[in-house]
Amino acid sequence: MNKPDEFRHVCYLxxxxxxxxxxxxxxxxxxxxxxxxDQRISNTGGGNTSSKLIMVDPLTGKExxxxxxxxxxxxxxxxxxxxxxxxxxxxxxxxxxxxxxxDVKGAKTEVExxxxxxxxxxxxxxxxxxxxxxTPLHGLIPARHVDHMHPVSVIAIAASRDQERLTHExxxxxxxxxxxxxxxxxxGLVMQDQVQRNPNLKGLVMGQHGLIxxxxxxxxxxxxxxxxxEKAARFIESRDKAERxxxxxxxxxxxxxxRQQILVRLLPRLRGILSAKNKLIATWQDSxxxxxxVNSLDAPRLAEIGTSCPDHFLRTKIKxxxxxxxxxxxxxxxxLEKLETGLARYRADxxxxxxxxxxxxxxxxxxxxPTVILIPGIGLIAWGKNKSESRVTAEFYSLAIxxxxxxxxxSAYQGLPRQEAFDIExxxxxxxxLRRMPAEKELAREIVVVVGAGSGIGKAAAQRVARxxxxxxxxxxxxxxxxxxxxxxxxxxGVGIGVAGSGISGSGPALGLGVxxxxxxxxxxxxxxxxxxxxxxDHIIITAGIFVPPDLDGMIPDEKWNLTYAINVAGPFILAxxxxxxxxSQGLEGSLVLTTSVNAVVAKPGSLAYDTSKAAANxxxxxxxxxxxxxxxxxxxxxxxVVEGSSMFPRERVISSLHKYAVPFEEDEDTDRLRERLxxxxxxxxxxxxxxxxxxxxxxxxxxxxxxxxxxxxxxxTVDGGLQEAFLR
Ligand SMILES: [Zn+2]
Numbered sequence: 001m002n003k004p005d006e007f008r009h010v011c012y013l014x015x016x017x018x019x020x021x022x023x024x025x026x027x028x029x030x031x032x033x034x035x036x037x038d039q040r041i042s043n044t045g046g047g048n049t050s051s052k053l054i055m056v057d058p059l060t061g062k063e064x065x066x067x068x069x070x071x072x073x074x075x076x077x078x079x080x081x082x083x084x085x086x087x088x089x090x091x092x093x094x095x096x097x098x099x100x101x102x103d104v105k106g107a108k109t110e111v112e113x114x115x116x117x118x119x120x121x122x123x124x125x126x127x128x129x130x131x132x133x134x135t136p137l138h139g140l141i142p143a144r145h146v147d148h149m150h151p152v153s154v155i156a157i158a159a160s161r162d163q164e165r166l167t168h169e170x171x172x173x174x175x176x177x178x179x180x181x182x183x184x185x186x187x188g189l190v191m192q193d194q195v196q197r198n199p200n201l202k203g204l205v206m207g208q209h210g211l212i213x214x215x216x217x218x219x220x221x222x223x224x225x226x227x228x229x230e231k232a233a234r235f236i237e238s239r240d241k242a243e244r245x246x247x248x249x250x251x252x253x254x255x256x257x258x259r260q261q262i263l264v265r266l267l268p269r270l271r272g273i274l275s276a277k278n279k280l281i282a283t284w285q286d287s288x289x290x291x292x293x294v295n296s297l298d299a300p301r302l303a304e305i306g307t308s309c310p311d312h313f314l315r316t317k318i319k320x321x322x323x324x325x326x327x328x329x330x331x332x333x334x335x336l337e338k339l340e341t342g343l344a345r346y347r348a349d350x351x352x353x354x355x356x357x358x359x360x361x362x363x364x365x366x367x368x369x370p371t372v373i374l375i376p377g378i379g380l381i382a383w384g385k386n387k388s389e390s391r392v393t394a395e396f397y398s399l400a401i402x403x404x405x406x407x408x409x410x411s412a413y414q415g416l417p418r419q420e421a422f423d424i425e426x427x428x429x430x431x432x433x434l435r436r437m438p439a440e441k442e443l444a445r446e447i448v449v450v451v452g453a454g455s456g457i458g459k460a461a462a463q464r465v466a467r468x469x470x471x472x473x474x475x476x477x478x479x480x481x482x483x484x485x486x487x488x489x490x491x492x493x494g495v496g497i498g499v500a501g502s503g504i505s506g507s508g509p510a511l512g513l514g515v516x517x518x519x520x521x522x523x524x525x526x527x528x529x530x531x532x533x534x535x536x537x538d539h540i541i542i543t544a545g546i547f548v549p550p551d552l553d554g555m556i557p558d559e560k561w562n563l564t565y566a567i568n569v570a571g572p573f574i575l576a577x578x579x580x581x582x583x584x585s586q587g588l589e590g591s592l593v594l595t596t597s598v599n600a601v602v603a604k605p606g607s608l609a610y611d612t613s614k615a616a617a618n619x620x621x622x623x624x625x626x627x628x629x630x631x632x633x634x635x636x637x638x639x640x641x642v643v644e645g646s647s648m649f650p651r652e653r654v655i656s657s658l659h660k661y662a663v664p665f666e667e668d669e670d671t672d673r674l675r676e677r678l679x680x681x682x683x684x685x686x687x688x689x690x691x692x693x694x695x696x697x698x699x700x701x702x703x704x705x706x707x708x709x710x711x712x713x714x715x716x717x718t719v720d721g722g723l724q725e726a727f728l729r
Contacts, residue, residue: 002227009153009233010226011038014219024053028068029081031222035147036076041229043399044392045075046150046311047210050138051218052089058125065089069138071129073433085131091122092139099185107186108423115185116429133429136188141195143214145221150309152399153232154211156406159308161414167205170235174200175228180207180416182423183310203228208308208416236406245405246296251376253291254327259378264528265332265585267381271536272586273343274369274383279445279588281471282535283390285398286379293401294374298408300324303374305415307400310424315393316400318353318421320372320380321346327377335375346370357422363431372397385445387471387509387534388496441469442706447534449473449527451517451575452544454481455647457595457639460698461541462510466493468702472510473530477544479514486512517544517571523578537582539705541593542572547610547648556609568613569620576624576634583632591633591705594621598640598718598726618716625714633713635704639697640720641682643675654678687722
């Protein structure tokens with residue numbers, strides 16, 4: 001056993017001062033969290049842990065043995081107490097009798113899947129957490145604590161051609177080996193049998209899959225897990241092929257700027273092609289190990305073999321699409337051509353795989369497009385229904401690359417037989433898991449850019465569309481304000497599963513960016529960041545605007561006219577003009593919302609520049625609707641004065657308005673109170689007699705980009721409480 005400071009390939013995190021005061025279930029939670037914190041020990045959502053604990057039975061008041069095991073679908077790193085299922089150990093173990101009575105039994109038989117339903121009969125203390133298909137691995141191994149992990153270094157051994165011999169060479173007699181078998185009750189029995197025949201075993205390498213090991217003390221179990229992984233990693237390290245890894249370099253790498261320039265052009269095109277049925281969100285990765293792989297001689301051969309660990313290929317599909325492109329020799333157009341032919345071939349291959357492997361009653365064929373695309377010079381691009389899913393897919397393929405590197409260093413890498421892969425991918429239990437997932441929210445696959453998201457209507461709109469599941473880019477002249485809104489959204493909705501690792505683009509469902517919409521370069525740079533974060537753009541809501549008050553004598557000097565028009569009219573045009581290129585490249589439906597004003601149609605003294613700029617913005621809506629049809633709908637949101645939280649209503653302007661309309665107020669009242677007085681005054685002038693709020697505006701901004709308004713373009717929707725003089729004609 002290594003001492004804590006001797007681990008070089010995994011992080012030793014056990015801390016007695018933390019674990020000491022915890023109850024036994026919390027110690028299991030703690031052990032799980034620190035195991036899951038290191039991707040070299042287990043991937044996101046992968047692996048499981050268990051403890052057999054003596055507890056008081058609520059029915060009898062007597063002490064019973066309870067199996068606590070990580071529930072289905074949870075993640076070790078983020079597991080909480082509620083993530084663990086609890087089963088009466090003796091009742092669980094008697095399930096063997098039912099299983100053994102079946103005439104036909106073994107891996108992938110009907111009785112094996114039926115056992116999963118039986119687990120519920122053994123639940124201890126009404127614990128509602130659903131136990132996973134790996135439960136028998138834990139329940140049928142006699143040791144008190146069991147860890148089942150997916151460590152890169154052990155999968156590398158398990159995915160090698162001579163895996164059994166390697167297991168013995170690396171671990172000697174303390175770790176056994178079991179050939180690949182789909183996880184389930186039968187695999188638990190196979191392991192139980194191994195332990196009965198060899199009571200000195202401390203663990204097993206699971207062919208094409210991972211590691212399982214055990215001990216009667218939880219800290220000892222944790223340390224054993226780390227020691228075995230460390231041992232495998234050192235063995236691999238001593239045989240590393242260095243520059244000869246993956247057969248050596250075939251393509252010279254591009255510099256980071258060059259890579260990003262290509263991605264900015266490529267991602268919207270690719271997103272459009274892959275999103276024909278359902279929109280997808282991208283994550284790309286260009287960490288040194290990923291680049292080493294995609295630039296190598298062996299990449300095409302190894303990519304074709306596919307991923308090995310079942311957890312990996314459920315996300316990455318059985319294989320990625322490798323595009324044979326040389327960034328030094330070939331043009332961008334060649335890349336597009338090769339992608340098109342590669343995708344067509346991939347879809348044909350996938351269909352052939354489905355047809356060859358399907359059983360009567362298999363679920364229908366899923367999307368035949370790849371979820372991982374490998375491009376020499378560029379890196380890997382992963383796709384998923386949202387940022388979290390594509391990020392995990394990128395994580396899994398980069399772990400698969402680490403596995404292949406290690407496996408090819410010590411032996412020859414091999415994939416799972418296609419039929420076995422199919423029987424996992426289209427397993428009725430996996431299908432049931434997919435069906436249990438909550439329905440997707442309306443904007444779940446959409447990328448929405450809100451310009452002006454730092455405050456007022458823009459901030460409210462960003463919050464509103466985030467509630468519908470959108471990926472929200474909060475852009476604002478003030479980078480800090482944009483970041484603040486984005487961070488609030490991330491705090492509220494989380495970044496999703498998976499950890500942002502090295503070279504992984506974008507972090508979560510919200511992003512804050514600075515932009516000056518009067519400057520074309522600034523707009524272009526902002527949109528490029530959006531593409532790099534998510535792969536494209538669907539909708540843009542522009543709420544940025546300015547009211548420049550006239551001079552004290554009521555005059556509006558030329559520079560105030562210019563500033564007003566630059567922000568309220570030219571800015572939205574520049575944004576639309578730059579976004580048009582992205583929309584056209586994607587070829588997907590999108591929408592644009594401009595915020596104008598009821599002032600656009602009400603003539604009155606005092607705000608000539610502002611009012612005429614908004615009248616121009618109203619017509620800009622119509623012109624853009626014509627120009628961007630049929631791909632992009634363009635509509636205007638026309639608020640009456642929203643005083644609440646508006647950056648256009650600083651204290652002085654509120655006070656001067658209150659004076660102007662002779663509304664009584666006290667000089668020492670705070671600004672929010674004064675704004676409320678003004679809002680009430682404005683409300684009295686409306687037909688509905690109610691003040692208009694930020695939420696009222698945000699609701700319409702959301703509706704205009706939603707499918708509910710899919711047949712509306714070129715229109716101005718007024719949200720003003722009902723101002724007769726602002727009726728549109
Ligand atoms: Zn596993």
